[in-house]
Amino acid sequence: MSGASWQEHPADLPGEPDIFETLEDAYERLETLLERVFAPGEAELTPDRVVHRRRRRLRAATRSLASHLEAEECLLYGRLDGGEPAVAAALAQHHHLRRLIAELSALSPANPAWERRARSLKWSAEAHFQHEEQEIFDLLRSTLGAETQRRLAVSLRNATPAGSGESNEAPGAERT
Numbered sequence: 001m002s003g004a005s006w007q008e009h010p011a012d013l014p015g016e017p018d019i020f021e022t023l024e025d026a027y028e029r030l031e032t033l034l035e036r037v038f039a040p041g042e043a044e045l046t047p048d049r050v051v052h053r054r055r056r057r058l059r060a061a062t063r064s065l066a067s068h069l070e071a072e073e074c075l076l077y078g079r080l081d082g083g084e085p086a087v088a089a090a091l092a093q094h095h096h097l098r099r100l101i102a103e104l105s106a107l108s109p110a111n112p113a114w115e116r117r118a119r120s121l122k123w124s125a126e127a128h129f130q131h132e133e134q135e136i137f138d139l140l141r142s143t144l145g146a147e148t149q150r151r152l153a154v155s156l157r158n159a160t161p162a163g164s165g166e167s168n169e170a171p172g173a174e175r176t
Helices: 019-036 047-075 085-105 112-143 146-159
Strands: none
16 A cells, blocks of 8 residues: 555553454454445345445445455564464465455456455455454564554544544445
8 A cells, every 4th residue: 555654653551442442443444345235125226236336335345344454464564484384374364355356346346246256355345354353462462562563543533534434424324
């Protein structure tokens, strides 16, 4: 991601969330974005509007997910032993998620395979987040000191988008 700084930020405020809280918040935000791709309310829309809305929502979700994956690799995974099976598995999951994103970008939401691939992306991302919580968090705890964890949390928050890339309207109030 061009223009992004993957450096640790020396400013750290006491009481700020640590890296684990920051990651859990990011997972929740990304899961919400991926779920919104399939939000109800398409029955009243024309087929063209459905395609447009799904494409826009998926683009917002995949941009945020791709940014998150890049930030994790730059900020976190370089600090872990790449030969560790849990790390290798997580990086393979990153590769799989990127492949799904690329496949989806080549498909129209009108294509029957699109929904199946989009759901596969959602499920794969959720499984990846669970893997990180169950396997990678322990490795980070044993590798990184508390101060580094806090600094990395700040860096991760600064390196990834806070929003969806769409308007700040409530899901039910969005333009179609």
